[in-house]
Amino acid sequence: MAKPNNKKKQPAPVTVTPSGTAAAAAHDAHGHGGHDDGQHVGHIVPFWILGATFGGLVILTLLTVALSGVPLGRLNLWVTLLIAGMKASLVVFFFMHLKWDRPLNGVIFLASLLFVMLFIGLAMTDTGNYQPDIQAWSSSQP
């Protein structure tokens, strides 16, 4: 749901319809943003948010590159994934507007992630379960 709380709802080229106000009042009930007359769609992301997102992504990229040189053992993988996850969140929420989108889009996105994690998780569980067999076989090899 569009949140009407962002300061300038950019009355962007509010050229539109003569019937603007009336329609807006009517459609407000749907909660599609304050000035909605059924023609103004989407949400304009303030420029500073775009810039800040870009900056954040660059910083996180440099961070992950720097951390790759630090030996943390197995932790390296998880730190790397954590940073990648943060970057992904920035992209999804701000660049991809999910923050202001209908929740259903977020549900679709999360569902896909969930299924990928299920897929990989089950595969890894399987891999893990075979480790004893693998060890046994490996040690039986000359």
Added chain:
Amino acid sequence: MATVHPEVHGDADEHGHPPYLHHHFETPVQQFESDKMGMWLFLATEILLFGGLFCFYSVWRHNHPDVFEYAHQFLNKKFGATNTIVLIFSSFTMAWSIRAIQQGKRVLCAVLLVLTLMCAATFMVIKFFEYKAKIEHGLLWGPRYHPHHEGAEGEAAAATTPGGAVQVPMSQPGAAAQQAPGHDLAAAEANKGSVSATSVARQPQIAESTQEDHTSSIPQQEKPAAGENMGAPPTQIDKTTVADTTAKAGGEAKAGENALKTMVKGQVTAAGTQTPAQPLATGSTQLAATVGPPGVLSEPVPPQFTYPSTVKVEPSKIKPAAIPPAGMADGTVKESEFGPEPKNVQTFFAIYFAMTGLHGIHVLIGMIVITIMLVQVLRGKYNAQYWTPVDLTGLYWHIVDLIWIFLFPLLYLIR
């Protein structure tokens, strides 16, 4: 797609139906939200598509940590990081261009789309050079993996030895020891000063097998005559052909007979970079011919692969099979500037090419779609009231960026 008229601007819709609004939607908002949801559904399938490859990656990395630790060093972090920044910047310009068109700034939008395209092109160019270096070094997938390492500079300093990737068609009958390519290469490397003279003792030995003599021909990789041959005459051959044992004697390069068949499925390489001092090579390469009686696969002596105590790497949990299928590890231990090579490194490159390749295809598709958007923006098809296609293109572009955000650290930054 809505039939859009450039002159939409509100004046046309006194009855509330702008031309870009399909008749089966009640309002532009409804149309927009539907379009967007459809796009998200598509993006979900994209994530699932890449999910399969990430699964491939996860299982392999879990079972063969050493392969990943070793092989990722051949990827150039600087190229990878640069590409990451380039893609992030292109995502930024893409998002900005949507903001521009939402505000009705068509020219700004077009400029930003062009910038996005240029970033995408930069990404692909860098990718091209990365792939080129891989190909030149024989760092490919499966049976095509035949690395020839140079100095310790890594791929960035791609000093390639032409002809390194000698691959002779395997179907020709009548084998003969084919030494020449190996000699040439070894000599070339020695000349570069990258190897000590003793490396001559370890010239690539080319495996061969004659189809006419073997009912089953076994692909063999040339084996470096490492450790045990240290003091041996340079021309010693470890490889044996069952039927043609005499051909190997002395290992005289029968340069003239090069044209003759043999299936040389090996790399003419790695050997050149081995240093005699490496303790590891010793005893780990028993290369003595592994070909049994004709038609029978003899049991090769599986070499014991051990890391020097100085190297801390989690070993593979699955050892290579005693008789490797074509394209899998043979029994030798090779080395590169990054130390001893684990088995089955080629699978890392299979994963690398599959994942970055599929991603690269997405970048190319994205470039095509963005170009279409650019043309339509320039034609005035979109304006402050209707810009949904640009927005959806942006979503696609961001998901491409998103995938790379994960690919980069997982492939390039393993350690």
